[in-house]
Amino acid sequence: MQRIALRERPDWRAQAERLGFAFHTFDGEPYWDESAAYRFSLPQIEEDLEAPTEELHAMSLALVEEIVASEALLERLGVPAFFREHLAASWRRREPHLYGRLDLAYDGQGPAKLLELNYDTPTALYEAALFQWLWLEQLRLSGELPAAADQFNSIQECLFERFAGLAVQQPLYFASVRDSLEDRGTIDYLRDIATQAGHDARHIAIEDIGLDRAGGFVDLDERHIPTLFKLYPWEFLLEEDFGPRIAGTFTRFIEPPWKAVLSNKGILALLWERHPGHPNLLPAFFDAEPEATLPTGWVRKPLFSREGANIQLHAADDLHLCVPGPYGGAAVRQACHLLPCFAGQYPVIGSWVVGDRACGIGIREDASPITQDSSRFLPHFILD
Amino acid sequence: MKRSRTLRLVLIGSTPLMLAGCEPSRPGYLYRAPASCIAAAVFDRSICQHEFELARAAHLQSAPRYRWRGDCETDFGTGRCEPAPYNTGLYMPLMAGYLVGREPPREEQSGSGGGGTSGGGSARRTFASQPLYRSLDDAQHFRSADNLRVGSREGLTHVDADVTRSPAPGLVSRGGFGKSAARLSSFGS
Numbered sequence: 090m091q092r093i094a095l096r097e098r099p100d101w102r103a104q105a106e107r108l109g110f111a112f113h114t115f116d117g118e119p120y121w122d123e124s125a126a127y128r129f130s131l132p133q134i135e136e137d138l139e140a141p142t143e144e145l146h147a148m149s150l151a152l153v154e155e156i157v158a159s160e161a162l163l164e165r166l167g168v169p170a171f172f173r174e175h176l177a178a179s180w181r182r183r184e185p186h187l188y189g190r191l192d193l194a195y196d197g198q199g200p201a202k203l204l205e206l207n208y209d210t211p212t213a214l215y216e217a218a219l220f221q222w223l224w225l226e227q228l229r230l231s232g233e234l235p236a237a238a239d240q241f242n243s244i245q246e247c248l249f250e251r252f253a254g255l256a257v258q259q260p261l262y263f264a265s266v267r268d269s270l271e272d273r274g275t276i277d278y279l280r281d282i283a284t285q286a287g288h289d290a291r292h293i294a295i296e297d298i299g300l301d302r303a304g305g306f307v308d309l310d311e312r313h314i315p316t317l318f319k320l321y322p323w324e325f326l327l328e329e330d331f332g333p334r335i336a337g338t339f340t341r342f343i344e345p346p347w348k349a350v351l352s353n354k355g356i357l358a359l360l361w362e363r364h365p366g367h368p369n370l371l372p373a374f375f376d377a378e379p380e381a382t383l384p385t386g387w388v389r390k391p392l393f394s395r396e397g398a399n400i401q402l403h404a405a406d407d408l409h410l411c412v413p414g415p416y417g418g419a420a421v422r423q424a425c426h427l428l429p430c431f432a433g434q435y436p437v438i439g440s441w442v443v444g445d446r447a448c449g450i451g452i453r454e455d456a457s458p459i460t461q462d463s464s465r466f467l468p469h470f471i472l473d
Numbered sequence: 474m475k476r477s478r479t480l481r482l483v484l485i486g487s488t489p490l491m492l493a494g495c496e497p498s499r500p501g502y503l504y505r506a507p508a509s510c511i512a513a514a515v516f517d518r519s520i521c522q523h524e525f526e527l528a529r530a531a532h533l534q535s536a537p538r539y540r541w542r543g544d545c546e547t548d549f550g551t552g553r554c555e556p557a558p559y560n561t562g563l564y565m566p567l568m569a570g571y572l573v574g575r576e577p578p579r580e581e582q583s584g585s586g587g588g589g590t591s592g593g594g595s596a597r598r599t600f601a602s603q604p605l606y607r608s609l610d611d612a613q614h615f616r617s618a619d620n621l622r623v624g625s626r627e628g629l630t631h632v633d634a635d636v637t638r639s640p641a642p643g644l645v646s647r648g649g650f651g652k653s654a655a656r657l658s659s660f661g662s
Contacts, residue, residue, distance in 0.1 A: 266651060296651035302534045315561060321650070331649030339538065339561045
């Protein structure tokens with residue numbers, strides 16, 4: 090694994106604009122960054138990333154079976170009581186899930202370490218699946234990279250196959266927050282793939298979803314929403330006004346309710362409890378004192394937090410980081426395992442699972458060892 | 474208690490919560506079907522038919538829903554359930570009757586029209602006509618979609634204001650999702 094400086098394609102911004110990648114630059118700062126790329130060997134990809142991703146995924150799904158059967162675990166993970174039966178039923182029916190992203194710390198040697206699961210609302214999808222793919226194709230054509238260069242990325246193909254095999258009531262609605270350009274870009278991309286796969290895929294802003302007299306979710310024309318893909322966290326849905334009504338509606342959600350337990354940092358503690366010493370896991374425990382000072386060598390993550398918010402990291406006496414944010418409450422402690430540093434930057438590997446298959450990676454790089462929403466996306470290639 | 478749970482969800486939904494017990498009961502006319510409404514001759518044929526259609530539309534919107542036909546039939550009886558609209562795969566009870574929310578025309582009004590049949594056209598609306606149901610555990614009474622008892626015999630009945638308050642079909646509440654949007658710019662992770 091190396092970080093290689095490369096020439097940018099002169100027209101990549103224009104291409105991004107044309108291809109729906111409106112969030113390539115964020116608040117004036119680059120988000121897509123092709124001034125460098127990460128290079129991997131094929132064994133690094135297959136043995137150190139792909140295989141462990143599928144194994145961790147299988148371990149996580151096995152945990153769901155255990156969690157939904159346990160009031161104590163559902164309580165511990167903060168699933169509201171009114172939603173537990175509905176969540177468990179969604180698992181018993183094996184309501185289909187679409188995708189997830191595991192964040193791994195990996196430096197090219199030794200086992201990748203699971204930092205967290207993003208199994209409810211993973212993003213950085215479009216750039217990993219499409220724009221990164223296009224980048225490699227064009228660099229191979231221009232000769233900037235050898236023709237033998239490859240990439241671990243069948244994400245879009247896997248998404249298409251997954252959608253094609255998804256037997257759900259139509260139409261299939263895609264919802265995101267109205268004012269988020271990034272989220273809109275992501276669901277427009279998914280909607281595009283779903284349409285290709287034969288679905289009647291429509292868009293609705295999450296704020297526009299209505300609840301009708303019969304207790305069903307409806308669109309702006311008051312048509313029933315039979316199936317709803319939502320790029321919006323389950324824990325938010327549940328605490329909002331319509332949350333308690335979800336179980337009484339007949340809308341099927343993607344990701345399904347059972348995915349809520351996997352987007353919870355508590356899963357890290359449960360995984361370690363079930364598989365202590367697993368090479369791809371870091372020691373993690375429910376934090377009995379989330380307000381206490383964090384000892385050296387540990388990272389504290391609230392059960393619900395996103396984009397690195399509210400994460401505390403105490404690597405050593407002179408490295409103590411605290412990201413501000415809106416989250417709080419119960420937390421886990423995870424053994425501190427710093428991201429590797431390449432050219433002063435800290436890359437984290439987002440390893441994508443579509444259905445139950447590992448099918449690609451995307452790399453985000455930050456100047457801080459805690460990856461945040463200010464991080465940049467860098468492409469990768471495989472060349473032995 | 475499956476049925477009341479479903480109904481409670483329907484009730485909480487978009488219905489504005491009002492204080493109970495501070496309004497007098499209202500007169501309505503209960504009929505099993507348009508034919509018995511017409512035979513009773515309180516309203517004319519067109520009103521009987523029209524009010525039935527309105528109640529039927531409300532029925533499609535607000536009848537209690539069940540995930541399985543068997544659950545529905547446990548509450549309403551074998552053969553007394555039908556698939557719900559929207560192709561949801563759900564079931565709901567058949568309409569067992571309807572409650573006409575109109576006052577019959579007064580004598581002096583109908584006189585000029587030459588009898589009850591034509592004079593019925595002026596029957597004043599008092600509330601939105603409602604679909605009615607009959608469950609196995611209380612077979613002698615007709616109940617509203619919100620499971621409120623309405624009456625047991627056809628013809629004039631006095632009902633609580635709650636029964637007459639069901640909103641028009643299609644009333645939708647919005648904005649129940651997305652409030653956490655103010656906290657972060659994006660919800661991906």
